[in-house]
Amino acid sequence: MIRRLSLLLLLLCSTSATSQTLMILGDSLSAGYQMPIEQAWASLLSQQLSEKGKNVTVINASISGDTSGNGLARLPGLLTKHHPDVVLVELGANDGLRGFPPTLITNNLRQIVQQIQSSDAKAIVMQIRMPPNYGKRYTTMFYEVFAKVAQQEKVPLIPFYLEQIITKPEWIMPDGLHPRPEAQSWIAHYMANELLPYL
Structure with missing residues (x-):
């Protein structure tokens, strides 16, 4: 009986030791824009990671419309x-989309990453790309922000999932920016593969 209890305790401790909490700090691209939250890719991510052998609790702290400044303000709490x-x-x-200066975005993202690291958590940055109608100069400068932040703060940079589905009209809402519910399971699978090496 004692041996069984000891084995059970060992198994529980080992499961607890390998479990992790992943928080997603994002905007409408992660919040499940115009759909029930349980359909959003972030809500499906935990199951995808579980199938890959990772015990991860996913907390979706994304809010539609948030800027990097909004995320920075919410992050400490x-x-x-x-x-x-x-x-x-x-x-x-x-x-x-609001035409904020790339230097402002860079500073906000760097502060976000630094706060995450100060809390002894690991930060991962997702690359974001702007639609081409914002002009080549701005879209190029904007695109470079994310690699710059990742390089300066020495954190992983993962690809922008939207680039993989933007060419599929059946997966994109009429606004041309947000994925439909039909795309969410694919996004969850894609994101699980991208995040796996860092968990």
Whole structure:
């Protein structure tokens, strides 16, 4: 009986030791824009990671419309509340759509990453790209922000999932920016593969 209890305790401890909390700090691209939250890719991500052998609790702290400045303001409270092991930063699209200066976006993202690291969590940054109608000069400068932040802060940079589905009209809403519910399971699978090496 004692041996059985000891074995059970060992199994529980080992499961607990390998479990992680992943927080997604993002905007409408992660919040499940115009759909029930349970359909959003972030809500499907935990199951995808579980199928790949990772025990990860996913906290979706994304809010539609958030800029990098909004995320920076919300971050201290989120870190205190959730104590994540890993934070995926998916912010910047709304900054770009509003024409914010790339230097402002860079500074905000760097502060976000630094706060995450100060909390002993691992930061991962997602690359974001602007539609071409914003002009080549601005879209190029905007695109370079994310690699610059990742390089300066020495954190992983993962690809922008939207680039993989933007050419599929059946997966994109009429606004040309947001994925439909039909695309969410594919996004969750794609994101699980991208995040796996860092979990």
